[in-house]
Amino acid sequence: MNTWGILGCGTIANEMAETFQKMGRVIYGVSSRTPEKTVKFAEKYGIKHVYQTYEEMLEDEKIDIVYIATPHSMHYENMIKAVKAGKHVLCEKAITVNEAQLNEVMALAEEKGVVVREAMTISHMPLYKKLKERIREGAIGKLKMVQVNFGSNKGYDSASRFFALEAAGGALLDIGVYAASFARTFLSEAPNTILTTVEFLETGADEQSGIIMKNTKGEMAVMCLTLRAKQPKRGVVSGDKGYIEVYEYPRACRAAITNTETGEVETVEAGKTEDALKYEVEAMEGCAAGDYEDDCQEITRDVMKILTSVKTQWGMKYPFE
Template sequence: MRTLNWATLGCGVIANQLEQALESEGRKLYAVANRTHANGVAFAQKYGIGTVYDSIDDVFTDPNVDVIYISTPHNTHINFLRKALNAGKHVLCEKSITLNSEELNEAVALAAANNLVLAEAMTIYHMPLYKKLNEIISSGKLGTLKLIQMNFGSYKEYDMANRFFNRDLAGGAMLDIGVYALSFVRWFMSSTPDQILSQVKFAPTGVDEQAGILLTNREGQMATVTLSLHAKQPKRGLLSFDKGYVEIYDYPRGERATITYVEDGHTEVVEAGETAKALAYEVADMEAAIAGDRNVMHLDYTRDVMDMMTLIRRAQWGMTYPEEER
């Protein structure tokens, strides 16, 4: 298969990590598209990238572009997804891939109609650690999964103009960090949760600042999720089985887990992959999907997680974004 040309739409932190991931493989981004042209030029000069578009829409019509990585704010994703997929480009889109299930279903249909790969850049689905843990769990040595506990809390300055609290920029804990916790839950649960309860504390702007979520699936596996944008928590995942439990710190880009076995209390450390290579793993899986392996990007899990987030945010919290009210 020929080498694919990647373009970045957006040139923030993630775009820098994407370029660095490609450079680790002896490659470069083919092109840069950015709302502020000067920032795109500066990004291209920093890395020696040859193409910067005068108009952001030019990335969609460039016949040399194979894959577009979208890393703009959440509420801009669907418009860019429409343009990219209609133009025949594969898309890897930063989380959260869309605002809601309706937008995602539209994008999925467009990708299918044009025989394209669409995926969310959810690192949990691509880090070697999580794949290794699934192998251990599948072996049966830990027994049956009973409970998952998730913590994800960031301390953001209480500035209501900040994008994290800005309703006009699709702010809030759910779309920013909750998507990681729920993706972790979905990765390890045998099926998507069908019973969901939640509580929320809103910021003055009306977005979710803090939340607690309880989930159960048809197998009786349960999960608890605690989120906050204004109270620091460890990025911790705990998987409890009848024969042991697994602790993972520094998820979602985890590289180390500790298994404790109930019978005698002995522990086992599992290490796989490197945190610094998170984007490289995503790129590799995306290119494998484009080459024909449609089982590595887990769009089915992305849809399950989006359905959960949409249900919780709109049906249980009554929280909407301006784009959903038009």
């Protein structure tokens, strides 16, 4: 049984801790930037080991896997320390803020013989494995186009990490990582052409954008992102014989496949939305044990390459880069 330590005590860390409880599992230790929060978190979830610093947690040889739930502006620094300490890492998205950071972390992980994975729900929901099988079986014919939206209306606050450039705020890394992961999941290869336009906030972070991608096989993807207007979380995967529709795609368990020749609609179901983080835990532990393989790391690398290309075209740079 793997021993887990959690870094961070925010919303997603609480959700992960609740997942461990549902699985009948014990979290070994926890640390965060705020000692008072760490103690309350530990009391809430029955965690026995509370560390005053992240470094102290990493020194504990009993911890096998570290779950990183800090803001994404801190992921690179946190992961480098964890990997150097010989820990496997499950890190929240966006896993880093640029491709260079990710490449460095992955190279170090390979050197140290540990596994680093992004906690991207799309890479772990059983529905996507089933949909890719249906595509291979010819359900939509030849893949042509992926369209994917994500829009949140968070209420503007220039001091919020969602909008602050110094915190790597903006739509691209906060919600665009989901849209890009959805698109890359279905594209048969990474894009080699990326076009984009953007509207910036007064903070210098990106408020909304349009992104068009194409690969060498002529498959295209169109992404629409915004932080100040609600959009349905809708993904459409279109082929020359049909199309797939997925709503609430980050944690989807149901999709519809429409045959455009007959009009017939097939409903595809797999997994449970409420078990999204459970699938991440199981996959992480399987990889740490060396008996689980998937394309999560390839998708993570390709998505970060896409996001970095987009950000570079915009001329947007975070102050700490």
